[in-house]
Amino acid sequence: xxRIAALSLAILTSLVALPATAAEPVKIGVVTPLTGTYAPxxxxxxxxxxxxxREVNASGGILGRPVELIxxxxxxxxxxxxxxxxKLFQVTKVDFLTGTVNSGSTLAVGQxxxxxxRLASTTxxxxxxxxxxxxxxxxxxxxxxxxxxxxxxxxxxxxxxxAGTAIYYLGPDYEMGRNTVAAFKAAAEARKMKTVGEVFxxxxxNDYSPFFGQMRAAKPAVLYTxxxxxxxxRLFTQLDEYGLRKNLLIIGASGTVTSQxxxxxxxxxxxxxxxxxxxxxxxxxxxxxxxxxFRAAYKADPDLYGADSYGLIYFYKAAVEKAKSTDTDKVRTxxxxxxxxTPQGEKEMRAGDxxxxxxxxxxxxENGKFRIVSKVPGPxxxxxxxxxxx
Amino acid sequence: xxxxxxxxxxxxxxxxxxxxxxxxxxxxxxxGLTIIFGLLDVFNMAHGEFYALxxxxxxxxxxxxxxxxxxxxxxxxxxxxxxxxxxxxxxxRLFHQKERHMLTMLLTFGLAIVMEDLFKAAYxxxxxxxDSPLKGGTEVLGNFFPTYRLFLVGIGAFTIxxxxxxxxxxxxxxxxxxxxxxxxMAASLGVPVRRVYSTTFAFGVALAGLSGVLLSPIYSVFPTxxxxxxxxAFTAVILGGFGSIRGVVLGGxxxxxxxxxxxxYVSPVWGDPIVFGIMVLVLFFRPQGIFxxxxxxx
Numbered sequence: 231x232x233r234i235a236a237l238s239l240a241i242l243t244s245l246v247a248l249p250a251t252a253a254e255p256v257k258i259g260v261v262t263p264l265t266g267t268y269a270p271x272x273x274x275x276x277x278x279x280x281x282x283x284r285e286v287n288a289s290g291g292i293l294g295r296p297v298e299l300i301x302x303x304x305x306x307x308x309x310x311x312x313x314x315x316x317k318l319f320q321v322t323k324v325d326f327l328t329g330t331v332n333s334g335s336t337l338a339v340g341q342x343x344x345x346x347x348r349l350a351s352t353t354x355x356x357x358x359x360x361x362x363x364x365x366x367x368x369x370x371x372x373x374x375x376x377x378x379x380x381x382x383x384x385x386x387x388x389x390x391x392x393a394g395t396a397i398y399y400l401g402p403d404y405e406m407g408r409n410t411v412a413a414f415k416a417a418a419e420a421r422k423m424k425t426v427g428e429v430f431x432x433x434x435x436n437d438y439s440p441f442f443g444q445m446r447a448a449k450p451a452v453l454y455t456x457x458x459x460x461x462x463x464r465l466f467t468q469l470d471e472y473g474l475r476k477n478l479l480i481i482g483a484s485g486t487v488t489s490q491x492x493x494x495x496x497x498x499x500x501x502x503x504x505x506x507x508x509x510x511x512x513x514x515x516x517x518x519x520x521x522x523x524f525r526a527a528y529k530a531d532p533d534l535y536g537a538d539s540y541g542l543i544y545f546y547k548a549a550v551e552k553a554k555s556t557d558t559d560k561v562r563t564x565x566x567x568x569x570x571x572t573p574q575g576e577k578e579m580r581a582g583d584x585x586x587x588x589x590x591x592x593x594x595x596e597n598g599k600f601r602i603v604s605k606v607p608g609p610x611x612x613x614x615x616x617x618x619x620x
Numbered sequence: 621x622x623x624x625x626x627x628x629x630x631x632x633x634x635x636x637x638x639x640x641x642x643x644x645x646x647x648x649x650x651x652g653l654t655i656i657f658g659l660l661d662v663f664n665m666a667h668g669e670f671y672a673l674x675x676x677x678x679x680x681x682x683x684x685x686x687x688x689x690x691x692x693x694x695x696x697x698x699x700x701x702x703x704x705x706x707x708x709x710x711x712x713r714l715f716h717q718k719e720r721h722m723l724t725m726l727l728t729f730g731l732a733i734v735m736e737d738l739f740k741a742a743y744x745x746x747x748x749x750x751d752s753p754l755k756g757g758t759e760v761l762g763n764f765f766p767t768y769r770l771f772l773v774g775i776g777a778f779t780i781x782x783x784x785x786x787x788x789x790x791x792x793x794x795x796x797x798x799x800x801x802x803x804x805m806a807a808s809l810g811v812p813v814r815r816v817y818s819t820t821f822a823f824g825v826a827l828a829g830l831s832g833v834l835l836s837p838i839y840s841v842f843p844t845x846x847x848x849x850x851x852x853a854f855t856a857v858i859l860g861g862f863g864s865i866r867g868v869v870l871g872g873x874x875x876x877x878x879x880x881x882x883x884x885y886v887s888p889v890w891g892d893p894i895v896f897g898i899m900v901l902v903l904f905f906r907p908q909g910i911f912x913x914x915x916x917x918x
Binding site for chain 1: 627630631634635638641642747749756757759763764765766767768769838839840848879880883884885887888889891
């Protein structure tokens with residue numbers, strides 16, 4: 231009898247104790263490309279988020295609650311992204327949403343977040359519009375936008391080459407290509423450098439040689455490009471075969487040459503300079519710790535996407551702990567103007583447009599590795615707040 | 621004056637060379653088209669897909685260790701029986717119908733769609749990039765040119781000459797021309813017309829396959845690649861005159877030079893509208909093309 235009483239007591243206590251130790255998790259939905267062209271970017275996003283989540287959970291979670299990541303494949307397609315995001319908001323009831331890569335997906339998911347009264351953040355999308363004329367009170371961007379990357383690169387170029395440098399532009403003919411070219415042109419012309427021509431090639435273009443004619447005639451000292459992925463490999467190889475890389479400095483967007491296509495590029499990537507918000511070379515204790523943990527977990531180097539996604543979890547943790555709640559309005563207030571630590575050092579979430587302010591770097595490819603060649607302090611690179619919605 | 625010479629040497633010359641490499645590619649495609657049209661009166665809408673088939677066959681064999689140089693012979697040889705079968709099994713069935721033009725065009729168009737989907741199913745939608753067998757550049761008159769493109773111009777010119785030679789200077793060519801001129805008369809004189817038809821179709825298909833192998837190191841291999849050159853090739857055929865080899869060569873060269881030189885002054889993406897604008901004008905004012913006249917007559 232005694233034994234039965236003891237046993238039932240034990241069962242009872244365990245039943246009562248269970249909800250106390252296993253608190254309701256904080257759910258973060260991740261809508262990111264797990265298949266298709268952008269799958270390598272989605273991979274970095276996933277790695278960064280999972281690494282930070284493991285660390286946070288190991289040290290007690292957020293407000294004592296564990297963090298749970300729920301992944302959905304967006305296929306880098308805004309239409310798919312909104313479906314998956316809707317499901318995460320309505321059915322899974324996530325507290326927060328992140329992961330979108332395609333700038334169009336980020337904008338679409340942002341509108342959805344507003345309708346569902348939830349918060350969302352991108353760790354990848356470049357388009358200036360997301361925290362510019364299409365800004366949303368419910369969307370935060372923890373990574374650097376196209377304008378910040380251009381500022382860092384133009385600053386370095388002006389110092390290295392001087393005023394009057396002749397620049398030629400070659401971009402992919404769609405939203406991102408035209409945006410990045412316009413952003414860098416503005417930054418370069420503001421620093422008294424000269425535009426000698428621009429041309430846009432279709433996305434997925436096979437033969438760039440017809441585009442070289444105007445460039446030869448313009449005799450530029452610098453070529454700025456924002457093509458990406460396989461297009462980069464074709465463009466760089468063809469420039470090399472036509473002997474055009476001699477006496478020509480090639481610079482461009484941070485998505486043009488990444489750790490993903492560096493292998494395919496080989497030697498022709500050497501000398502390429504870009505403006506970026508992260509490099510494994512950043513010499514800080516935070517980055518060294520991050521780098522060691524990332525390499526140990528995945529046997530690969532993080533790129534800007536991995537680092538910014540890792541930093542996002544700490545951003546959300548800091549905001550929720552400051553708000554002492556996951557309530558949308560309270561967390562939004564906490565996020566505005568929030569300063570938090572990331573592998574890149576301290577970032578600040580600007581209250582006016584929800585754009586993270588961070589130090590920016592110009593990096594150059596040397597023997598298949600990015601070397602930092604200059605640094606621009608965050609406030610100098612971020613550019614004016616053009617958001618008028620809140 | 622120095623600036624002008626400079627412009628000619630370092631801007632015009634490379635651009636014209638580029639136009640020439642693309643011109644060779646277009647002519648190689650258009651040759652097969654024009655021969656098949658000139659003899660059989662069939663617009664082969666699947667010609668581009670046979671070009672893709674050649675490229676995919678090349679990629680597959682190369683992954684089994686077959687050298688690129690051997691592929692240049694092997695792939696056309698493998699496509700000969702394929703072309704022969706397509707003509708016997710599909711095209712000849714409709715050949716004696718009254719609506720022959722429309723029916724064979726629809727038939728080959730359907731074949732093109734099926735082939736494109738088969739490439740997608742077998743190899744996936746992603747682009748394959750065969751390694752260039754000749755890497756790097758070669759200096760010619762102060763300009764660097766990709767060595768492989770120089771090779772392409774050479775072998776392309778040789779192929780074009782060989783086709784001209786076969787059609788105009790061999791016994792088989794004479795039979796082809798006779799059949800094209802008057803198939804009933806040719807048949808009554810002992811020309812095996814049906815076999816000549818199938819062989820000619822196979823020959824055109826093999827040419828498309830050869831182009832596929834030759835162009836794949838530059839333009840990559842992907843399921844919809846057949847659509848890339850086919851419009852330009854059709855335009856060259858229209859400009860040069862249906863069924864004329866001389867016309868196709870001239871048409872291909874003129875069109876691609878216009879494209880190359882215009883892209884110095886307007887964005888290269890405007891090259892296509894310019895070329896197709898020329899095609900429309902030719903159809904208005906000289907529908908028979910520069911060298912109007914059929915294979916047997918020219």
